[in-house]
Amino acid sequence: MPIRCSTLATVMGLACLPLISFAAExxxxxxxxxxxxxxxxxxxxxxxxxxxxxxxxxxxxxxxxxxxxxxxxxxxxxxxxxxxxxxxxxxxxxxxxxxxxxxxxxxxxxxxxxxxxxxxxxxxxxxxxxxxxxxxxxxxxxxxxxxxxxxxxxxxxxxxxxxxxxxxxxxxxxxxxxxxxxxxxxxxxxxxxxxxxxxxxxxxxxxxxNGINALLLQVKGKSSHAGSAPEAGRNAAMELAHQLLQLKDLGDPGKGTTVNWTMLRAGDKRNIIPDSATAEADMRYSDPSESERVLADAQRLIRQPLIDGTETQVRLDKGRPPxxxxxxxxxxxxxxxxxxxxxxxxxxxxxxxxxxxxxxxxxxxxxxxxxxxxxxxxxxxxxxxxxxxxxxxxxxxxxxxxxxxxxxxxxxx
Ligand SMILES: [Zn+2]
Incomplete structure (x- = not known):
């Protein structure tokens, strides 16, 4: 940055001294x-x-x-x-x-x-x-x-x-x-x-x-004909709906943590019981310990299925930290x-x-x-x-x- 006052300049009484004192004032x-x-x-x-x-x-x-x-x-x-x-x-x-x-x-x-x-x-x-x-x-x-x-x-x-x-x-x-x-x-x-x-x-x-995370939910079920043999299937979409209701309160207003489920996907054809379904949530938080807390709560909650024979997993992907x-x-x-x-x-x-x-x-x-x-x-x-x-x-x-x-x-x- 600026020219510094060298010893030589100081000895010779050059301009740097007055400039520095001006700056200080x-x-x-x-x-x-x-x-x-x-x-x-x-x-x-x-x-x-x-x-x-x-x-x-x-x-x-x-x-x-x-x-x-x-x-x-x-x-x-x-x-x-x-x-x-x-x-x-x-x-x-x-x-x-x-x-x-x-x-x-x-x-x-x-x-x-x-x-x-x-x-x-x-x-x-x-x-x-x-x-x-x-x-x-x-x-x-x-x-x-x-x-x-x-x-x-x-x-x-x-x-x-x-x-x-x-x-x-x-x-x-x-x-x-x-x-x-x-x-x-x-x-x-x-x-x-x-x-x-x-x-x-x-x-x-x-x-x-805030920090930003993604929460990803995946449900595996079993496909079957929706008209002739629905009872033989395990409907991943219905299980996903159930899980989302269980997971709707993962946020913590007191800590400023929000978790909002924003993307859902299930099924390809109307006449097939879907064998898989996924959802993604946007998580915002300011307390660094909230990432672990939210994941642990989610893992505990998904252990209560609606439909026997389906399998649900949850994952947390870390984004920008707070x-x-x-x-x-x-x-x-x-x-x-x-x-x-x-x-x-x-x-x-x-x-x-x-x-x-x-x-x-x-x-x-x-x-x-x-x-x-x-x-x-x-x-x-x-x-x-x-x-x-x-x-x-x-x-x-x-x-x-x-x-x-x-x-x-x-x-x-
Ligand atoms: Zn910017």
Whole structure:
């Protein structure tokens, strides 16, 4: 990042000393002013990002944006490496900034979107009133631009009191991060703090996110002619219906666990008693022990069949893990609230029902890293045509990232 004060420069009385003392004197109000002055450049970057389609799996657009992001990180002084996000299309981009301090930060967000090719041409980036619109403008290109411009502001302040700032941009979050989750987990464990830049829908930071699992139910029965010999069959569809009623309350509202049966399948022909039936449920949870609890409850309940001679099995496939409520995330939210207070604003600390990559960064039971989600720009209409960001949130949230990194770099461990 910035030029450091070498011994030689100090001896010669060169400009670095006054610059550093100037940086130390920047008040919160001045820092917010700098962030306001950065807003036009932020929007310029955001337009460049939004106007290229980067739906997950769309290799050409992901490549174009990846090249742009590498250039931008290098221009800020990062050492940048890219690696294939196989089995996903596109690259993971990792930029590293070395400072003079000891605390380390991972700033991460995805640059893929959910939109089909041609969407950016059909409805390109546009500013209208107090909002900006376009595919992925909030989720999460607004967050990508937030990281780049927060780093720019730190550089303008000539601040390098952190130990390391690592940036990770991944290309496959919208389909589950199969080609980036291992890297996220690995990098997260090397850092003190992880900031994830998904968009909040109000001025908030997120201290907990949901995990996502799939529950799969399979019933085996016996086929037979439904007209001439129904009694010789074992109806898997009827048994499935019975099992679903037994399994309808696997959720736990008190813990925020939901289990909803959403897909059912049985039978191929109307005149055949079906010999197999399957169902799938979507499970959301925030308490890591809930995966085991739900599976154990389901296994116990399915032992009470309706139809003798059928056989039922249940399986749980783990998806994105939760960012569980934890002291480290709460402490980061407290810091955010104190820093927002210094510019006479309030920021909420919330738990959200979505699952995000923050779940891969969080290490259950460990204080390190401390993970905070939704450092991105405030927006709504995610995954929809009317997706937008609130322009008024850009400056305060740029301020927040800069102030957090400065504050935590110098805080006592
Ligand atoms: Zn997202």
């Amino acid at each position: 920047l008040t919160p109000a001045q820092r917010l002013d700098s962030a306001r002055a950065e807003q036009a450049a932020y929007l310029q970057t955001l337009k460049q990002l939004v106007d290229v389609d980067t739906g997950t799996g769309q290799a050409p657009g992901l490549k174009t944006v990846s090249q742009l992001l590498v250039q931008r990180l290098e221009a800020l002084g990062a050492e940048v490496r890219t690696q294939s996000a196989s089995p996903s299309a596109g690259d993971n981009i990792v930029g590293t900034f070395k400072g003079t301090g000891s605390r380390s930060f991972l700033l991460m967000v995805h640059y893929d979107t959910v939109f089909l090719p041609g969407t950016a041409a059909k409805r390109p980036f546009r500013v209208e009133g107090e909002r900006a619109y376009g595919p992925g403008v909030a989720d999460a290109k607004g967050g990508v631009a937030m990281i780049l411009h927060a780093l720019k502001l730190l550089q303008d302040e000539r601040f390098d009191g952190f130990g390391t700032v690592t940036v990770l941009f991944n290309p496959d979050e919208e389909t589950g991060s199969s080609g980036s989750k291992a890297l996220i987990a690995e990098l997260a464990r090397e850092h003190d703090y992880v900031f994830s830049y998904e968009p909040p829908d109000t001025d908030a930071v997120t201290v907990a996110t 960012l569980a409520k934890n002291a480290g995330s709460q402490s980061l939210a407290d810091t955010a609230q104190a820093l927002y207070g210094q510019i006479d604003r309030r920021i909420e600390a919330i738990a959200m029902r979505f699952g995000t990559d923050a779940g891969y960064a969080y290490v259950p039971g460990s204080a390190r890293p401390a993970v905070l989600e939704t450092l991105g720009v405030v927006g709504a209409g995610l995954h929809a045509e009317n997706e937008y960001i609130e322009l008024s949130s850009i400056a305060p949230r740029l301020y927040l990232s800069v102030a957090m990194i400065r504050q935590l770099s110098t805080a006592a461990p």
